[in-house]
Amino acid sequence: MTEEATSNPFLAASTLPCQLPDFAAIRDADYLPAFEAGFAAQLAEIAAITANPKPATFGNTVAALERSGAVLTRAANVFFNIAAAHGTPAIQEIEQQIAPRLAAHADAVLLNAGLHQRFLNVPVDGLDPEQARLLDEGRKAFTRAGVGLDAAGQERLRELNGELSSLGTQYSQRVLQGGNDAAVHVEDVSELDGLSRDDLATAAAAARAAGHASGYLLTLILPTAQPALEVLVNRDMRRRLHLASVGRGSGTDSSNVLGLAATMATLRAERAALLGHGCEAERAIEPQTAPSLEAVHAMLTPLAGAAARNARVEAEKLGAVAGHAIEAWDWAFYSEQVRRDEFGVDLAALRPWFELDSVLENGVFYAASRLYGLGFTERTDLAAYHPDVRVWEVFNEDGSALGLFLGDYYTRGTKRGGAWMNSFVEQSALEGTSAVAVNNLNIPKPPAGEPTLLTYDEVVTCFHEFGHALHGLFSDVGYPKFSGTNVPRDFVEYPSQVNEMWILWPEVLANYARHHKTGEPLPDGTAERLRAASLWGQGFATTEYLAAALLDLAWHELPAGTTVEDPLAFEAAALAAAGVDLPAVPPRYRTGYFNHIFAGGYAAGYYSYMWSEVLDADTVAWFKANGGLSRANGDRFRSTLLSRGFSVDPLQAFRDFAGRDADTAPLLARRGLA
Known part of the structure; x- marks a missing residue:
């Protein structure tokens, strides 16, 4: 083995606390050799598992597979976060090379007939519940992957x-490029009337960072709606910003992704048929908590009609206020x-009370401390990747x-949009590992020395x-496959949505919402007015979602063999058929920048936010009925649900927590659809 190979930081577990990757030692040149070593x-x-002459057991087959691939896991966990959070041209080039190789490697594992047969031969007798579940899920994974073809x-x-x-x-990288290219450059500051002094300073800094000698740059966040539209007085400026947002990915330049999206939909349909499904949506939903594609439609379709009716009423009211018909950039x-x-x-006037450090330490961390007894110590001695x-x-x-x-909170040109x-x-x-988790957001970074003031x-x-x-x-499971957020896609958003309930909880709000200059709390009644509003x-x-x-x-839902020649016409027809084609309410994501479904693992799964919200709204009601922000409630939620990962059926975990099945009434009330 060469000296370069033996010095690769991915070949052995990090010796830093909790095996935090040694980012100071990692170089771009380490990734490809690490992947190669990991694959091999x-x-x-x-091969050693399948060649084992002893009868298949849980230990020598199922647990052995769980232990395998340590080098590959270390390299992939770091690389794909870096590709999303700091995707330099060098990293993007590596990603283009490694993505198909990783897909081929996954097939080499799950289409291995000998390995599959050993899983089938493992006796169930004597296994504890988590072991039995791991064996069962492993067998299902082989089948879903196509081992029977x-x-x-x-x-x-x-x-x-x-x-x-x-x-x-390619789609993900083009969306990143398209978002950067579509940022709106403005020279005349009068066109930006409505932006605060801090907003203008941030926009000026963004312009310099992007190479503009003067002026201001309105950078884009990934969803359609752009925060500046709430405050920009100049209607034409609002129109320019909105059109820049919705036009991403559908122009005539190299960032166009419409053809990629259509091709991916066609190929996914073919794959679904090959695996015995009527369409990709059926295949994707099969392992989720939703029982079927039909069940998903049965939930979404009536909500769509009610939400669109509410949106039309809102549009009429807004038109009366504006004195003219409301366009998407006016809403x-x-x-x-x-x-x-x-x-x-x-909301814009509240930003001085929402300073990032206070929101984090006196809000987010404080709520976790009150609810779960957690403590936090910043480790400035530990280097991260940026x-x-x-x-x-x-x-x-x-x-x-x-x-x-x-915590990686600031936007940059090398970071994909959104939050994750x-x-x-x-x-x-x-x-024997503990969790190392990272949050990525895309908050515009203010000039040096200026506070980071957040929107609501x-x-x-x-x-x-x-x-x-x-x-x-909080994960407390035996096996990596079941750890933490490795749960069905339509359940994974549930715990995160529940955590939003503490934003306006009186003790939490009073602790973090302090004016960044004066230290004064929010004006009396603000929280009540926010709830009323x-x-x-x-x-x-609800309609845009x-x-x-x-x-x-x-x-x-395209059947195999279907091709889409005009993706934008397809999009328009789909929205019309669903009854949500309101010109003033564009979708939260359009085909040209729908990274979730074309590059983010949410294909046929964006419904999951609403599906999870049923559990979320019901859980919020449970907390309120049982004393709210208390250690007893936190311990119950942690022990019965948050710590279980996928080691138990997720809906059973909810029943263990709430003592019953979920009720949809709290969601309907929250959304104004009761």
Whole structure:
């Protein structure tokens, strides 16, 4: 073995706390050799499992497979977070090479007939419940992956998986490029009337960072709605910003992704048929908590009609306020005016009370401390993968170490849009590991020395993403496959949505919402006015979400052999068929920048936010009925649900927590659809 290979930081577990990757030692040149070594090592480990002359047992087959692939796991966990959070050209080039290789390697594991047969031969007798579940889920994984196909079928399946992986990488990278290219550059500051002094300073800094010698740059967040639309007075400026947002990915330049999206939908349909499903949506939903595609439609379709009716009523009201018909770029501006005039809530004016450090330490962490007894110590001695990333060590109430939490909050040109949680290390008793979780957001970075003041939506995102982190940190399972957020896609958003409930909880709000200059608390009655205003705009919010969810399903209900020649016409027809084609309420994501479903693992799964919200709204009602922010309630939620990962059926975990099945009434009330 060469000196370069033996010095590769991925070949052995990190010696840093909780096996935090040694980012100071990792170089771009380490990734490809680490992947190569990881592929080879796991295939050798699997060959040893299948060649074992002893009868198959849980230990020598199922647990052995769980132990395999350590080098590959370490390399992949770091690399794919870096690709999303700091995707430099060098990293993007590596991603293009490695994505299809990783898909081929997954096929080499799950299409291995000898390994599958050993799983079938493992006796169930004597296994504890988690072991029995791991064996059962493993057998299902082989079947879903196509191990039962004949040789020709498997060959085509491998081709499809490799091509889809490559196309997904291209889509993601083009969306990143398109978002950067579509940022709106403005020279005349008068066109930006409505932006605060801090907003203008941030926009000026963004312009310089992007290479503009002067002016201001309005960068884009991933969803359609852009925060500046709430405050920009100049209607033409609002129109420019909105059109820049919805036009991403559908122009004539190299960032166009429409053809990629259509091709991926066609290939996914072919793969679904090959695996015995009517469409990709059926295949994707089969392992979820939703019982069927029909059940998903049965939930979404009536909600869509009610939400669209509410949105039309809201549009009429906004038009009366504006004195003209409301266009998509007008909605947020006049909606904020209604919120100010009728509910006494000015979200833009609240930003001085939402300073990032206070939101994190006195809000997000404080709520976790009150509810779960957690303690947090920032570890400035531990290096992360970018200077903006911070590291905290997390402790249980008794002082025992729980894991590490990393926060990467600022946007940059190399970071994909949106917000997400990843794990660098997953908890598992088998490996003796604790969790290392990271939250990524996209908050515009202010000039040096200026405070980071958040919008209310960004406060919500901080609490939401930390809910995912808690799900990972609290994991207490035996096997990596079941760790933390490794749960069905339509359950994974549930714990994160629940964590949003503490934003306006009186003790929590009073602790973090302090004016960044004066230290004064929010004006009396602000929280009550925010709650009173929460139903306003639900027609818009629910419609834009459902439009995206139903568009996702439309793309993935295509039968095999279907090709889409005009993706934008397909999109328009899908929205019209679903009854959510309101010109003033565009989908939260359009085909040109729907990273969730074309590159983010949510294909036919964007419905999951609403599906999870049923559990979330019911859980919030449970907390309120049982004393709210208490250690007893936190311990119950942690022990019965957050710590269980996928080691138990997720809906059973909910029953263990709530003592019953979920009720939809709280969701309908929250959304104004009761």
